[in-house]
Each structure stands twice: as C-alpha cells, then as structure tokens.
Amino acid sequence: MDFNTLIQQRRSHYEYAKSTISDQTLIQLTKDLLSTTPSAFHSQSQRIVLLLGEKHDTFWDLVLERLRYEVPEEKFPRTQAKIQGLKNGQGTFLFYDDTDVTKQMEERFPLYGESAQLWAYESNAMLQYATWLGLTQLGLGASLQHYNPLIDQVTQDAFQLPAQWKLIAQMPFGSAVDIAKTKISQPVEDRMILKK
Numbered sequence: 001m002d003f004n005t006l007i008q009q010r011r012s013h014y015e016y017a018k019s020t021i022s023d024q025t026l027i028q029l030t031k032d033l034l035s036t037t038p039s040a041f042h043s044q045s046q047r048i049v050l051l052l053g054e055k056h057d058t059f060w061d062l063v064l065e066r067l068r069y070e071v072p073e074e075k076f077p078r079t080q081a082k083i084q085g086l087k088n089g090q091g092t093f094l095f096y097d098d099t100d101v102t103k104q105m106e107e108r109f110p111l112y113g114e115s116a117q118l119w120a121y122e123s124n125a126m127l128q129y130a131t132w133l134g135l136t137q138l139g140l141g142a143s144l145q146h147y148n149p150l151i152d153q154v155t156q157d158a159f160q161l162p163a164q165w166k167l168i169a170q171m172p173f174g175s176a177v178d179i180a181k182t183k184i185s186q187p188v189e190d191r192m193i194l195k196k
C-alpha cells in the first residue's frame with residue numbers, strides 16, 4: 001500500500017472480528033514500532049502492553065464492569081453493545097508512559113519546565129498513530145479509546161503492570177466489520193499557510 005492510500009485507509013472502526021493475522025506478526029509490529037518511533041530527546045518513555053487472546057477479553061470485561069458504575073442504567077445497553085463490538089476483535093494495544101523516564105527528562109532539562117510532560121504525550125501520540133497505520137497496512141481496523149483514568153487501577157492490578165506506568169490510550173483492533181462513518185473535513189487550505 002503506498003503512503004497516500006495508507007493514510008486514507010486509516011479510519012476509526014468500532015466493530016471487529018478475529019483476523020488471520022498471526023500473533024507473531026503483531027508482536028513483530030510492536031517491536032518495530034517501539035524501536036523506531038521517535039521520542040523527545042530520545043527519552044523512549046513510551047510503553048506498550050499488547051493484549052491478545054484471553055487477556056484482550058479480560059480487559060474489555062474489566063472496562064465494562066467499571067463502566068457499569070458510571071453509566072446511567074438506561075444508557076448501559078448501548079455501552080455494553082459498544083464494548084462488545086471492541087471485545088469481538090483480536091487484540092488491544094495499551095499505550096503507557098513510563099513516568100520515571102519522563103521525570104528524569106524533566107530533571108535533565110529544567111530549562112524546559114513542564115514541557116517534558118507535553119513531550120511525553122506527543123511522543124506517545126506518534127507511537128499511537130504509527131501503530132494505527134501499521135494495523136491498517138496489515139488490513140486491520142482499529143480505534144483509539146480513552147477509558148483512562150477510570151480503568152487505570154483495575155488494569156494495573158489485572159496485568160501486574162509497573163506502578164509508574166501511566167495509561168494514556170487504548171487501541172482495540174481486528175478485522176473491521178463496520179463501515180467507517182462519513183466525515184466532513186474542513187478545506188485544508190483553511191488549515192495551512194504556504195509561503196514560497
């Protein structure tokens with residue numbers, strides 16, 4: 001897939017099925033993403049937890065149980081249907097920042113003040129987008145979810161993750177069975193300035 005097709009193909013999909021892509025391919029993709037995605041001052045504070053198989057199911061069960069306490073009863077069936085659509089997929093990427101590493105960056109560059117925190121998020125966003133494109137290249141559908149911070153503690157406990165890892169985003173994926181929503185984009189000319 002050429003680059004232009006790839007960026008056009010990447011869309012938000014919310015209902016998935018399992019695909020024929022192997023765990024090994026997904027693990028290799030994760031390694032390639034982590035070893036190549038840039039980070040501020042090459043701090044490499046981005047972390048990924050790749051959930052496959054039963055662990056992917058467990059995660060979405062936990063999310064649903066947590067949401068049961070938050071969502072009004074009459075709206076819960078809709079939430080349940082959305083979560084089921086995601087759970088039917090093949091796996092989930094959890095994106096974390098290792099706050100110990102980001103703190104070190106902050107201490108090394110006191111001149112930049114709180115920018116280190118922003119850069120940590122920017123570095124993470126680069127990893128998220130690269131992951132989304134990587135999944136698209138494999139013919140998979142994905143979406144970006146933010147059930148954090150509601151689910152931070154239950155997720156850390158369930159998968160015994162380091163306490164200093166801060167959850168930033170979740171990306172469920174699978175073979176897309178829904179059609180991406182039509183989106184209306186602003187004229188790009190209004191969003192750019194060309195000087196020559």
Ligand SMILES: Cc1cc2nc3c(=O)[nH]c(=O)nc-3n(C[C@H](O)[C@H](O)[C@H](O)COP(=O)(O)O)c2cc1C
Binds near residue numbers: 010013180181
């Ligand atoms: C930083 C960021 C946060 C997002 N958070 C969510 C989210 O929490 N839940 C969700 O369903 N979609 C989320 N999205 C997806 C956007 O709604 C979606 O990308 C946008 O509507 C454009 O649609 P497209 O992805 O199909 O091009 C997020 C996207 C970005 C870039």
